[in-house]
Amino acid sequence: MSDLVQTPEAKVAYDARWKRILDCVALKQADRMPVIMYATYWLAKYGGISYKELMYDYEKTKEIAERAVLEFEPDACISLVGASALGRVFEATGYKQLQWPGHGVGDNQPYQYLDREYMKAEEYAELIADPTGFYLNKYLPRIFGAFEGFENFPVFPGMFYFRAITGLRPLANKEFRKALQKVLDAADEVDVYMTHVGLWNKRIGALGFPLINGSASGAPYDVLADYFRGATGMMKDLFRHKEQLLEAIDMMRRNLVRMTIANAKATGNPIVFIPIHWAPDAFMSPKQFETFWWPSFRQMMLDLIDADLIPMPLWESDCTKRLEIIKDVPPGKCIYWFERTDIVKAYEVLGDRVALRGNLSPSMMTTGTPADVDAAVKRLVDEVWNKGGSLMLDTAFGIPDETPIDNVRAMFDSARKYAG
C-alpha cells in the first residue's frame, strides 16, 4: 500500500521531528520547541461528528485524525485513533469499568470511569498468592461481561498426574463454553481495532509524523487504587492493610514492568506514557507518598530505563510539593508531563533532570480566547524554553473536548511564532 510508504521528503521531516523529541529527552535544546498533539473527543468536534461516531466508525475517525495531524503539523502525536475508536472493543468485551456513548452516557458525552471496589480488601492475600488465578476466576469476570463464566476456570498449580486430568472438567461446562466463545469473539474485534490503529499509525509515519509514545502503562499504586480497590477503599487500606498493600504494590510493579517492556518492544517506540493519578499533593501525606507511592514507581521507571525505554509520566493535578522527591531519577532519561503543576516551577526544580511536557490549562483552552492562548504559550517560551529548558508544548492532559478550534490553532501558531 503506497500510502503507507514514507517518501524521502517525509522521512526527512519524520527524522527531524523525532530528533526534536529525543533531543529534549537528552536535555539538549532542539532546533525548535516541539509541540505535541493529544486529543480524543475533541476530534469529533473538529470533524463535525458525534462522540459516538468517533468511537465506532473506524474509517471516519482515521480520516479526521489524519486531517487534524496534517492541519496542525505537530512534532509528534498520540495514536489518535487508538485513543478514540474504542466503542466496538468495549462492546465486544462487555467492558464494565466505563460508561461510554450509547452505554450509560449520551452520544455526545465522553466515556467515564466507574470508581468501584473491583477487589475487596479481604482478597489481597489471594491476589498476591496467585495473580493469574485471581485474574481468571475473579477479576476478569468482574470487569468484562465476556468473561462471566470463567469463575470456575481450573486453578492448575497443585494439579499433577490424574488430578491434572480430572482438573480439566470445568472446561466442559456449558456456561464456560459460552463465555469462552464470547472472549474469542471479543479477541477478533480487538484484532480488527488494532489493525485499524496500526494502519493509521503507519500512515501518519509515512506522512512524516512520529507517535510520541508507542505504549502506555500505569503506576503500581495507581493501578491497584483505580482498577482494583477503588478510591476510598484504597485510602482506607493505607491504615488498615499496610503490609498487604505494600506486598500487592510490589507484585503489581513486577508484572507491570514485564508487560510494559513487552508492549513497548513490540511497537519499536521507546517512549512509554504513564498517566499518574494518586501522586497529587492533596492526595496523601509526604510520608505516605514516600512509603506507598514513590518507591515502587521509581523502581519501575529505573527498570524501564534499564530496558532502554523512556518513561513519560503525566503527573495529574498539582504535584508541586512532590517535585523534590520525584527528581530522584537519572538525568536525560524521562519526560515528565505536568497537568496543574506550574511548568515554570517544575523547570526550576527538574530542569537538569528530565524533559518537560505541558501544560496549557483546560479552563483557558476551553473558555479563553486565542489571545489568551498566545500569552500562555509566550510565558512558557520566555520562562522555560528561552532559558534552555527542554520543553515539549502541550495542553494539560490533551486538548479538552470542548476547546474551540481557533484556540488549538493559536497553540500551534504561537509555538512557531515564539520558539521556531
Add this chain to the structure above:
Amino acid sequence: MGDMNEQEGQLVEFLAEMQEDEALELAKRMLLEEGAAPLRVLELCRNAMDIVGKRFEEGEYFLPELVLAGEMLETIGAIAKPLIKHAPGEEPKKLGKVLIGTVHGDLHDIGKNIVAFMLDINGFEVRDIGIDVPVNSFIDEINTWQPDVVGLSGFLTLAFDSMKETIAAFEQQGMRGKFKVMIGGGQIDETVRAYTGADAFGVNAVEAVNLCKAWMGEAA
C-alpha cells in the same frame, strides 16, 4: 472542650490520631456498656473532626485521613443515633442548608461525597442529589428545600458549561440572589468560576466548609 473527662479526651485523641480499632472499641464501650449520652459521644466526634480539619488545613493530614475519619464517624453514628431519645431543643441547631450535586453530563462523585460528609459533620444540613443532575432537578430542589448554599460539583471539562447553564437557569428563575453558589472539582479554578458565574470555588472539602461557614456568618 475543656470540660472533658479523661475517657472523653481519650476518644477524641483516638479519633484524631486515626487509631481506628481503639476509637471504635472505646466508643462502643461508652455507648453500649457504660450508658454514655449518645449526643455527648457525637459531640466528641465533632470535636475530633475539628482537629482533623485543622490538621488538613495545616498540611499534616490529607484525603486518606478525611476518608478514614468519615468511616469511623459513620460507624459510631450508626450505634449512637438509635440510642438518642429526643428531648425538645436537644437537637443541635444546624448552621445552614446546603444542596449539593454533580452537574449534568458528569458522573463523578468521590469529591462531592467527601464535601457532603465534611459539611454534615461540621453542622450543616446537607442534601446530596447525586450525579448527572439535570438543571430542572436543581431548580425543583431549591424551590422545595430553600437551601442557603448550592454546591455544584464536576470533574470533567464538560462540567464548565453544565455549571454555567445551571447557574444561568437560577438567574432566569429569579432565584439566584436567594442563595450562594459554590463550585468544585478537579479542573475548577478562578477562570472557571468567572466563566460560570459562581460566587466562589474551592479546591478541597475544608475550603467548601469554610466558604459555607463564612456565608452563614460563622467563624471559619
